[in-house]
Structures are given as structure tokens and as C-alpha cells.
Amino acid sequence: MSNSVLEIKAISGHAGPTPGRDASRDYDVCKLIDVTTCIGCKACEVACLEWNGYPFRETVFDNTYQTMPDLAWNYYNLIRFNEHVAEDGTLSWLMRKDGCMHCAEPGCLLACPADGAIVQYQNGIVDFNQDNCIGCQYCVTGCPFNIPKFNHETKKVHKCTLCSDRVGAGLEPACIKACPTGCLHFGSKDDMKDLAEKRVKQLHEHTSHKSAGVYDPPGVGGTHVIYVLHDIDHPQYYGGLPKDPQIPLVVRIWKGPLKWLGNFAIAAGILTAAAHFVRYGPKKVEEGQKKEVE
Amino acid sequence: MNAAATEYAPPDAIQRYTFHERVMHWLTALSYSYCLATGLAFYTPHLFWLAVMLGGGPTSRFWHPILGIGFFLGIIWMHLVWRRQMEITETDKRFLSNVEDYATNRDDRVPPQEKYNGGQKLYYWLMYYGMFLLLFSGVFLWFPEYIPFSLAWVRHLMIILHECAALITIGGFIVHVYMSTLLVPGSMTAMIHGFVTRTWARTHHRLWYIRMTGGDPVGKE
Numbered sequence: 001m002s003n004s005v006l007e008i009k010a011i012s013g014h015a016g017p018t019p020g021r022d023a024s025r026d027y028d029v030c031k032l033i034d035v036t037t038c039i040g041c042k043a044c045e046v047a048c049l050e051w052n053g054y055p056f057r058e059t060v061f062d063n064t065y066q067t068m069p070d071l072a073w074n075y076y077n078l079i080r081f082n083e084h085v086a087e088d089g090t091l092s093w094l095m096r097k098d099g100c101m102h103c104a105e106p107g108c109l110l111a112c113p114a115d116g117a118i119v120q121y122q123n124g125i126v127d128f129n130q131d132n133c134i135g136c137q138y139c140v141t142g143c144p145f146n147i148p149k150f151n152h153e154t155k156k157v158h159k160c161t162l163c164s165d166r167v168g169a170g171l172e173p174a175c176i177k178a179c180p181t182g183c184l185h186f187g188s189k190d191d192m193k194d195l196a197e198k199r200v201k202q203l204h205e206h207t208s209h210k211s212a213g214v215y216d217p218p219g220v221g222g223t224h225v226i227y228v229l230h231d232i233d234h235p236q237y238y239g240g241l242p243k244d245p246q247i248p249l250v251v252r253i254w255k256g257p258l259k260w261l262g263n264f265a266i267a268a269g270i271l272t273a274a275a276h277f278v279r280y281g282p283k284k285v286e287e288g289q290k291k292e293v294e
Numbered sequence: 295m296n297a298a299a300t301e302y303a304p305p306d307a308i309q310r311y312t313f314h315e316r317v318m319h320w321l322t323a324l325s326y327s328y329c330l331a332t333g334l335a336f337y338t339p340h341l342f343w344l345a346v347m348l349g350g351g352p353t354s355r356f357w358h359p360i361l362g363i364g365f366f367l368g369i370i371w372m373h374l375v376w377r378r379q380m381e382i383t384e385t386d387k388r389f390l391s392n393v394e395d396y397a398t399n400r401d402d403r404v405p406p407q408e409k410y411n412g413g414q415k416l417y418y419w420l421m422y423y424g425m426f427l428l429l430f431s432g433v434f435l436w437f438p439e440y441i442p443f444s445l446a447w448v449r450h451l452m453i454i455l456h457e458c459a460a461l462i463t464i465g466g467f468i469v470h471v472y473m474s475t476l477l478v479p480g481s482m483t484a485m486i487h488g489f490v491t492r493t494w495a496r497t498h499h500r501l502w503y504i505r506m507t508g509g510d511p512v513g514k515e
Contacts, residue, residue, distance in 0.1 A: 113336040114351045134351035136336060137438045141453060146443040155352060250450035254457065262461045263338055269465055273472035280399045283478050285493040 028124040029167060030192035031176065032185040033097050034199055034228040035238065036209070039181055040065050040079050040095040047178030048077040051163060071098065073151040076160035077175055080239025096227070096238040097175070097184070100147045100160035102126050104221030107247035110255050111142025124189065124224035125164045130156040144220065144245035162224065192226060199228050219246040307489035308506050310409075315375060316488055322368025325361045326421075330467065332358040333460055359436040362428065369425045376418065379409060385501065386412030406500035420466040427459035 008020040045067060049056055054074040059067050066081040082094045106126045109118040117132040118139065128139075128148070135155035139148045148157045163173035171177075172186040185195060196214040203212035213232025216222050227241075235241035303309075311319070332354040335345035345354040388405045389396065389412035395403040396413070410418070434441065434452035441449055474481045480494040495503040 113339070113342070115339065115342050117351075132351070134336075134345075134355040136355050136435075138453075140438060141446070141449045146446075150439045152439070155356070248446070248450055250454055254453055258454070258457065259338060262457070263340075265461065266464055266468070269468040273468060273476075276397075277472070277476050280397075280477075282476060283399055283401060283498070285480070285491070285497040 027122050028189045029162070029224060030124070030187060030189040031102075031162065031173065031225045032187075032192040032196055032228070033225065034183045034185070034196070035094065035096050036199070036203060036212070036228055036230055037181050037183040038079070038095040038097065039183075040081060040093070041180060042067060042079055043178040043180055044097055044175035044184065045075070045077050045079065047174040048160075049075070051166070051174035052076065052161075065093070065095070071147065071149055071159075073149040073156075073158040075149075076100070076158070082237055082239055084237050092230070094230075094238050096241065098239060098241075100126065100162070100225065101145055101217075101220070101245075102160075102162055102224035104223065105247065107142035107144055107220065107251060108139035108148055109142075110247060111138040111251050113138060121164065123167070125162045125167065126224075127161050127164045128157060128159060130154070130158070133157055142247060142251045144242055144247065146240075189222075189224065196226055196228050203228075203230070215241070217242075217245050219244050303487065303489040304491060306492050308492060308495050308503070309488055310484045310490045310495070311488045313488065316485060318368065318371050318375065319485055322365060322372060325364035325368055326463075326467070328361045329358055329365055330460075330464065332361075337457070337460075359432060362432055366425055366429050369422055372418075373422060380415045380418045382412065382415055382419075383408070386415055389413070390416070401497065407498065407502070408505075409499055409502040411499070417466050417470055421463055424459050424463040424466070427455060428463070431456035431459065 007022075008018060010018055010021070046056070052074075057068070057072065057075060060069055062069065064081045064083070065079070067078060068075070071078050077097060077099045080096045080098045082096075084092050084094050086092065102124055103126065104124065106118070106120060108128075109120055109126060112118045113136060114132050114134045117129055117134065118126065119129055120126050133156045135150070135157065137148070137150055137157060139157055140146075140150070148159045150157050163171070163175075166173055176184045176186040185192060187195075193214065193216065196216075200212050200214055203209045209230040211231050211233050213229060215227035215229050215232060215235055227235075227238075229235060229238060229241075231237060235243055328348075331344045332348060334341040335343070335348075335351070335354060336358075342351070345351045348354050385405065385408055389407060392404060393413065395401070396411075431452040434448060435456055438449055474485065478498065480490055484490045484494075492503070492507070495506065
């Protein structure tokens, strides 16, 4: 069923333009993070913990406005802080909400060997199913963003679910709901791209951020979490966001040609042994000598 | 002959493997086979059922490296016992240069062999060095959470190394299992009960046979 049947065409008794008209009702979802309006309040971090039922962890003070050094298995969502000094000597505090990017071509899913441990939904959410996770952490190797985190006690890997449970019930993710500045938006990919482009245009026209841009890296087929950055040319300033993330070449080779070559070689080896047996048969001990024994 | 072997053995049998060697072989074989089955499960989704059969994916992931250590210890044990016998000699080089005759069962044209022929010795060294590659790369795959993201290339390298080393040992393993179960009747008995018949020894390992019997003709005892 096409979702376009649910798009609003007109509503009764309403002055002015019809709200929601032409808004995309595509299946695919997207989180837009406008880092230019993030104040680093960490409401999203708290909302994430609350919704997912994790206790608030001890924080690690490192003289910045960052809660702790890295994401954790029970901490999906972290505002990364960087005090950046530009070439002209001006100082800026860069805050970026870090978490799973929900790649259209997820490296974690490609690398995972466990049946059904990673699921990519039609709406773009990439979700880990811990019931099927075997704890090998190949997903960590496949991820270009350093997102999945291992729980030593349960031997399972966790990451942001984009609140697939909430989204499935027609709600927006918990972090979106908590954001007080409107820096976080949630909707279809088309709408979020559109909104992001508008914000970038605004930044170009009304601020000094002339190199502002949208971060939707094509190397992983685009992502279902996109950023508006003041400086699209240097995403690495924002707590190490990769400039051109790709599924590692080694993972592609490993899960592609090497796997099929290996499968072929093993099958060919077994078949060759069988063919050899059919053609030459078992080795015989010297007949003349055998008679002497009998 | 020791007492245990003689119970099954014909009177003129020759002991090929001691009880010690057989236990050593089968413990190593068992640990390798477990790692092979679970490793193949992690290697390709079409064989993931192997992990399911062996108690599930998480169980297989837990035991694979531990049994891998068992395989490592088994190989080290073998090396202590068999190292000298496995040194490649001129006899082996002659065997290997005529390996086509051996492979096509024209055994009358194969030069006489010691207790282990060149092919068996090659398999031994393949598994010996393969084990070190598997162990080295395997340790990184066992505890990847301690490798920082900035050293991701180490994880990448070790995965490829582990897989290539495993595939090479699998190649040797297929040949080993085929030859011991089908191609050379009597070799399985040798590894289970420890003895071979005199004709078997004389046919496949004549130099060893002469050494063991002083060149006695077959069937004289």
C-alpha cells in the first residue's frame, strides 16, 4: 500500500494554507540534527536514558562540556564538545549529538554473522536484536562511525534504535521530544533534507557561516540521521565526524569476494576428493605380500 | 606392542601410534573440528545452522576461542612429540617431486618412505604454522573491545588474516580427512587402535618397516 493515500489534501474550516499539505508521508524516517542551534543542554541524553530504562551513569569531567569520553552500551546518545579555534583566531564551541547514523548501507549489518541480529527496517531504521546477537562485535568492525558498544556482562552489543518502538507506534524519538531549542527534527527523509537545505540557505544568507552544509554522507548510501553543520568542509571538527565515511574496504572484500572464493574452494576441495576417489579408488597394499600374511 | 593394542591386533601387527600419540591426535582433532564447525558458522550464513546445532550462536562464540586454545595446546604437544620425525628430508623431497605417481595410486613407482611421507609432513607443518596465524589473529578477534577505534585497521587486518589462515588449514584438513578415511584403508585403524599390518607398513612406509622389523619379510613371524 502506498502511503500517499494518507497525505492531506484539504481540511475543512481552516483559514489560509492547509497545514500538512504536500508534506511527505513516505515510509522512510529521518532525524535532523541542526548543530548550529544546539546549546549542549543534554536533554536528549537524559530523555534517551529515560525512555530506554537505563540508569544515569557517572559522568567523567574532562574540562569540557561533554558528559563522558565516549558512547556506552547503555548510553546511545552523547553530545560531543569541541572548542574550535578558527584560522582567524575566533573561538567556537561545537556541540554535536553523536549516535547511530542509521546508514542506508549499514556496515554493521554487512559484517554481522548472526542470523537476524541486525535488522534494517523499510523506514530506514537499523536496529540491533540482542536476542540474536552472539557478541562477536563484527558490527564494530563494520561501522565507520564507531557507534556499537559492547556489554561485557551480557556479551551483547547495543546502539541507538532511533526509538523504533516509539516510531512504530507513531511517536517521534525520545530525544526529539526533549530538545528545547528545536535543534532536533524528525520526519520523512525528503522533508528533513528540505528543512536542512532551508536552514543552510538561511545560514549562508544571514550569518557568517558561508560554508554551512548538510551532512548526509553518500559513501554509506546516505543516512537516516543528518546534520546541519556550520562548516561542512571540516566535519572532523565536530568530535571526529568522518569526512567521507565508507564501509571499510576490508569488510567489503571479506563479506564479498573472499567469502565466495572460500566457499567455492571448500566445495571444490570436497568434490575433488570425491572425484579422486571415484577415479583412483582406495590405495591397495601389495597383493603378493598380502597372500603371505593370509 | 603394548598390552592395549595387542587385544585388537593381529599377531604380526606393528605399532604405529602409542596410546599417548592417539590421545594427543584426537584431542587436537576434536578441538580443531569444533573450531572449524563454529568458525564456518560465523563465516557464511548458509552454515550458521552449525552454530545452532552446537548450542546456539552465543555459546559457539563463547567456546570457539577457548577450544582454539585447546587446538593450540594440542599442536604444541604434537610438536614436542613429533617435531624430529616431521623434519623434511631428502627422501621426502624425492617423494614430493614424484607426488603425481602417489596421487594417481601408481605406488610401485613411489620411492620408499619413512614413518611419515613428505605429504604428511607438509600437512603437519601447514597446521603448525597455520595454528600460530590463527592464534595470533584470533586473540584480537576474541577481545576486539580493547582495540581503540583509531586502530580499526588492526581489527580489519586480523579478520582477513584469521579467515585466510583458516581457509588454508581447511584445504589441508579436507585432504587429511579424505586420505585417512577413504584413500588409505588401514590408516584410521592405526589412529584408533594404534597398529598397522605388516603389509600396510611395507607398502606405504617401507623404510620405517625395515627399521621396525630389521627387514624381516612379511608374514614370517
